[in-house]
Amino acid sequence: MSTSAMQQVHHVVICEGCDAVYQKAVLGRGQVARCPRCGTELERYTGRAQQRILPMVLAGLLMFAVANLFPIVAISLGGQYSEVTLAGAVQALSQEGMAEVALLVLATTLLFPLMQLLILLYLLVPLPRQRRPLGFAWLVRILQSLLPWGMVEVFLLGVLVAIIKLTSSAEVIIGPALGAFVALTVLLTVILSFQPRNFWHMAFAESTE
Structure with missing residues (x-):
């Protein structure tokens, strides 16, 4: 062309x-x-949104790592102490015979949000250097299809409700992952407000310079 x-x-x-x-x-x-x-x-x-998105994606990946590597809460009850992580919650659901629910939680709170962040990072880094990354069109379409499936905020709401109920019968200690999930929810809300179709405008703008 x-x-x-x-x-x-x-x-x-x-x-x-x-x-x-x-x-x-x-x-x-x-x-x-x-x-x-x-x-x-x-x-x-969008103003200068495209320049702000990349730092937010990097911050989102950092919060994602903290949210998944550290405990969400620690529960002390009757002399027993246990820590709850996202991976542990998925494993517990699977062991309780709720494999479908465990798979849904795994996909919507871990796999899909991570895919969104990694695709955004892969797309955003080369564009300012007037380069369209390999698989550009395919990845933009995948990003568009993933938009409705990230449900970190739903998981966070469920965790907060569970914590409120547990405080009446056990000692609940808030872990660093809970704060990371709150920050990740806010970051994802802002990041995903940047519509994938904007990548097409950015790519053509770089190509015509």
């Missing part, structure tokens, strides 16, 4: 809802462009 053709592609946006093609608009802070035909969001103002 010639440079002029790529520049023309970069200045149009295609509606994901009805495939209508529009000229890209210059958006201001807080503005969102929607398709006048079907109402689907076309794009929104």
Whole structure:
């Protein structure tokens, strides 16, 4: 594709809802462009979001490591002391005959969020150097499909409810992983608000420079 053709592609946006093609608009802070035909969001103002996402992804990976390597809570009851980790919770569910639930927890709180963070890191690092990484299109599509499946916040809510119930019958000591899960939930909320389609705009912008 010639440079002029790529520049023309970069200045149009295609509606994901009805495939209508529009000229890209210059958006201001807080503005969102929607398709006048079907109402689907076309794009929104991101400012310098792409420069902020990479540090947040790195912070998210750090919080993810802390959340999974350290105990969430420690429970002391009747002279017995035990520490609860995410991996331990998944193993306990499996041993109690709830293998399907264990697999769901493993996928939605560990595998899918980790995949999202690693794909984002892989995509973000080369783009400022005007390089599109290998498998770019495929990974952007995977990232888009993973968006509804990360449920760290649901797991965190369940943990908080369980802690509140346990405090009436046992001594509960908060572990470092709980704080890491809170931070990870906040970071993922901000990170995943950066729509995967923005990678296409970034890639074409770098290609036309």
